[in-house]
Amino acid sequence: MVEKNSWDSIKERLHSSLTMEAWQNWVARTRFDGYDSGCLRVAVPDDATRFWLESEYAPKVSGAISELRLPVERIQYVLMNGQGTPRAPERIIVNGAPPMNEFQSLSAQLNPRFTFEHFVVGSCNQFAHAAAVAVANSPARSYNPLFIYGGSGMGKTHLVHAIGHALSENFPHFRVAYTTGDRFINEMVQAIRGDRMVAFHQHYRNADALLIDDVHTLAGKERTQEEFFHTFNELYDHQKQIVITSDQLPKNIPGLVERLRSRFEWGLMVDVSAPDLETKMAILDRKAELEGVQLPDEVRVFLATKTRSSVRELEGAFTKLVAYSSVTNSKITIGMAQQALRQMFGGTEKRITIDAIVRAVAERYGMQPAQLKQRSNAQEIARPRQVAMYLCKELTSASLPEIGRHFGGKHHTTVLHSVRKVDELRQLDPDLNRLVHSLIDSLQ
Template sequence: MAVASEEQLAEQTWSHVIERARSELPESSYAMWFSGVRATSLRDGVLEVVAPSVYVRDWLGRHYLGLITAAAEEALGRQVRVRLGADHHPRGVATDPPRSPEPPPAAPRPTAPGLPFPNYTFDAFVPGPSNRFAHAAAMAVAEAPPSRAYNPLFIYGGVGLGKTHLLVAIGHHMFRLNPGLRVKYVTSEQFVTEFIRAVRERQGYQFQQRYREVDVLLVDDIQFLAKREETQTEFFHTFNHLHGAERQIVIASDRAPQELSGMEERLRNRFRWGLCVDVQPPDLETRIAILQLKAQRDDIHVPDDVVEFIASKFDQSVRELEGALVRVVAWSELTGQPIDIGLAERALQDLIPQTDAEIPAQLIIEETARYFGLTPHDLVSKNRSRPLTTARHVAMYLLREFTGQSLIKIGEIFDRDHTTALHGIKKIEQNMRARDTTYRQVQDLTRIIRGRARGG
């Protein structure tokens, strides 16, 4: 059999497999596990199928091999064996030709200056049924010249679901396509603070220039403009100026425009001029893909059953989901035990979401201060001694895990900016994996805080 005919027959057979998978599986399952999979050859009764990653290959083998085999036999009218492979894992034995040298690592893509979170890119975002429309809309805006797709694009949804990620990814992507673009990211809280300062210091013109002489304006947490009448008026005029000049506006909020109480109707109306898209909590398969991507990016091997266990327990927030994985990996590295279901259960026993009442930030501050022999005032003070800084970072980390508050909000609690809060949280995540003391501190405080929240 000629190579060309082998490939053609494989493609025809795979087309039938795809049709059957699409008809029998939920749309989310089909899109997640069959996208990018292809058949490369059919020889001696063996259909070679290549998945885009080892994880997808293994998942297909465990969950869909029967469906693939049955559909292939149905197409061919004879028995066939399916052999699954992955793009970056060579198949075959010692007779394979030598592998070519690995290409040098790609240079990091440029990110827009002044934007936070350089890792918030489209490459690092996992689309799924819960966010696919928002992701597609964000990509459409990012690929088009300013104001040529949807203007404004209004993204709304709950805490920790990826709104800020999409917002910032748009800015980075547009800057990569056109490094001459002036891209500005601001939270509504920052906008309010800068506006008040401008009024106080009589620098209104400079303030207007800063926000009206941009090509792309990204506004996060717009809901915090509620009841700020003068600031809303200023933002209204800024919005009109940018929209009239065909500059791109992207806005993120925790609720839809019509639900923004305390916001002027003329602003809510303008938020609906373009396209409004929502993001929902991810489904199980998307959560699994998010965890797998994080494990790959952090160069961590996590067994599939552990990934599925974590994904099944944390279903409301991507932030909590990734935090749970960090906790499991830290436990493994500090105890020297392999990652398995038992270890994951022990590591997460105090973190798995309960049906408790919301844990207030003040409780977390009080218990963290008491644990370290400090006062709540010490934690929010300007003192930067090492023991106090460590306690402060632990409190920031616990606030992020328990409350899901934004980095801006956490920074405000400690009278610091969001970059300081991000640094503190990352520091604790790193130390949890490297230092037994830090891990034990976080575990102890988790139990204490949950116990007090339950009234124990």
């Protein structure tokens, strides 16, 4: 006779063969529910637990039954719904495969413009781009997994979409699965609720390449991480390419289980950072070419210098400018750009004038404002002038050419050099950094 302690004995065997996390998630909360004619009934708290016991841990359960010499021919998992009866008819794993689930096609999920041809390479992303191209040309041979990390809007999604496009083109018979962390979670939940986990597994674990964007969203979700852990292992063990993006390094993702963290670090980790000025202007050139827009040089410099954080912000400013031009049926000029993007590039700081900055800097250095506009390159004039140009760029909406005209007709490249010089010196010279902070506070 099979009694309650029989399932407890099976649980003890599972406890010794599973990780503590897996045992607590999928076994600890189960209980004996009954036995009849060779069928052992086990009550489980939810569909997810039932699925894991029926699929992932079925061999271990069968092994424990054999070792204990129990007269059990099959196990029926029932939900704890108050009466101890199953929500659905008896499920036998061999013959009870759930119906196939439908997943979006790869082409429907990838942005058609996010290709390698449309990706602008700069010092901020050169290594990541090279690694992505290598993976697309030789999947599972170059870098596996490839882990791309960086802040929001830096181009990670563009790269992973580009890999997807290139894999489909280079290897037409490849099964490429693309998803995001949030979508993976939602699909898993829906699959459990709809008894479609077999289809879920077939979609992801039978892929030749898995591309997952924003994997950090799995953090803190233990059961989803458990599922992704097994998916990762299945693909990696069969030499399938895995590409992952995140907003930070694996070791810095809070709530990420250690075994996933270590696996993410098995391959190559590359970062994408904020674009420098040259890369920003190259991005604008590419966008203008794609849109068939004539972008004056001073407008291009204006957009590149005023956007600070990301490629997404830069592209957003460009899109808003083009839309404004189309709606108002007006030509893109520096004046129009300043008007169209006035709110985007700040509020109260726009009221600060170049003349006010010149007066403040001159007073701080014990000079006359007119001296800052002289053509002299003497150090006692050049350095204050560089500081003034830097503040004009930081605190006003003026373009670099416009700033140059206020300082004796300096070329915008001279202004750009001054901005970079002061930015560099602020990192090296604490006194200069304090002076700049003091000037900013006084002007605002």
